[in-house]
Amino acid sequence: MFLNVILAALVASVAAKDSRTFAVLQHYGKGPLTTCRADPVVSPGVPSSHLHTVMGASNFGLNATGASLRQSQCTTARPKADLSAYWFPTLFFKDPIDGHFEQVEFFYMNVYYFFEATNDKIKSFPVGLKMLSGNAQLRTAPTTTGATNMDPSKGPIQPASITCPRSSYDPPSYPVNSDGSMAGMVDPNNKGEGIGFPFQDCDGYASPMRVDLHFPSCYNPALSVEDYKNNMQFPTDAGSGKQDCPAGWIHTPHVFFETYWNTHKLLPRFQSMIGKESPFVFANGDVTGFSAHGDMISGWDEAALQQIIDNCDAGHAGMHTCPGLIGGVNDPSGSCNIECPVDEAVSGNLTKLPGNNPLAGWKYGTAGGSGAGSGTADGTSSSVVQLPSTTAKSSVSSASSPPATTLVTSSKSAVTAIVSTSSKSISTPPIISSIESALPVSGSLSAPVPSVTGIPTTSKVIATASTELEPVSTVVSGGKTSTVWDTTTVWQTTTVYGDATASAGSSIAGLAYAGCYKDASNRVLAGEIRPNLGRISNTLCVTYCASKGWAIAGTEYGGQCYCGNSLTTVEKLAESECSLACEGRAGETCGGSWALSVYTKGGVAPSAAQKRHEHNHFEHHRRSAAHAHRRR
């Protein structure tokens, strides 16, 4: 008895967590799992009112449950133990010329698993837990500010926002003093974030428009895992930076979706709308962006997730790097895709949104908006037309089948475009001697290096770029729409010059810079490919490779690291080919598109090797999330 009391006290003290830890769930493969008018949380058994982009396990379908997901053949998640499904409304572009709709390329998704500071014991999701966050029915502003709020004691929950990283916030992303009735509203603490679609192009370096969504993390075990309308709520402030769940509830991980959409690629087609309106619309017909929402069914192996919760603080390196991970890691060169069970056209140029959802919000008014395309369970309150006009396919294809739609393409085009604009528009690039010294000291910004447990903030990353660049861009450019491009350009160009002097002759951990070398899809430096190091700098990559005994290290495409003892083919490139800024260090360059900044012993030219490996290079396009993070 006495012993039990002591044990209980011990357990209680072990359970309390003084600071937040987290691990990002990364995905791999070609495109999303599927793009499909299915929502097994809100509309089980029937096509949902609007189209979703879906990530996760292959048994996703109209009737997916935790038990069926657990039987999946594959998943888009790196850890094999995660057979959950994650989905959210597909983002469409409405062509301003003829009004047709087309999908915005899905760039990628990160799912943050935050393990908050708490007096509770954080526990795995029960298998089959269904969650929904955000409100698919919103067509009017849910709050009077553009700020998110996850603390019920501080007002209504506002779990969704849109982040629009830009190279300059002049002009602002959202009209100043917007009340939300005709435009989105900026977060008072973060120029790069707000609610609703921004009216500017999100041209942040390799970081297009991002929809952000927080999920509640307190589960009431008295209610069924199916009861998604009532079974979850957000934790409350317990003082000392901790958040607790109500007594008797289960404190689960705090899940946060980041979904990236390649909006910037479409810029030439909505240039005329900049500053005035947005060309984007969610699949449910919402032109405001206020209805950002998402769903999840947990298909986790509970023991595996618990092991991560208890032991892992991998942060951005990814959950698949957690020590002792149960179940192993999926090979990123593969892909997991399924056909959508609803047979209808969802790609190409469409005259109507799938499900025929009417547009609503802002200039379209809110008539029918409260139900339109909302994804209500039975569609009764919905003005969605012709819901059942499609046929449900009897079976989901095997994981090796091609995806119904292939959405993800290279982020290279955007980057290349920026670089080429740069050479055109600027003949004499200004030289900024120290980019970091140009950082602002204003209140909302924190230090450039993320703390161990914190999340680097979006505002910081963006402000780094904008504050450096604002003065430069006013010097360089007069044009209204070209300002954005010029601003980005200056950044790129500045970096090129900064690096040319910095890397020549520079030596890190015994390896010296040897030049810029061509890479290929089968990887010329293949001893260790893209070790998970977080935001890459030359120092980080070279130090790591040297510590593992490799003779050569190379950085590429701004955020990738490679180690090896030789290059399979040796082709030296002009220094200008290695001109992309390092994600982890402003003012330094880390290779370029298919170009490696190579470091060798003594800086001597690397030699050729005979053998090579075939590697899928899809991840080349799927850049680390590290370039744009957020607070919280």
Ligand SMILES: *[C@@H]1O[C@H](CO)[C@@H](O)[C@H](O)[C@H]1NC(C)=O
């Ligand atoms: C989904 O469940 C419903 C109701 O249980 C059933 O009628 C339907 O056939 C199922 N659909 C599929 C695709 O399994």
Ligand SMILES: *[C@@H]1O[C@H](CO)[C@@H](O)[C@H](O)[C@H]1NC(C)=O
């Ligand atoms: C869709 O429309 C755009 C703009 O009108 C056009 O450039 C493109 O070729 C069209 N795509 C298809 C598949 O028809």
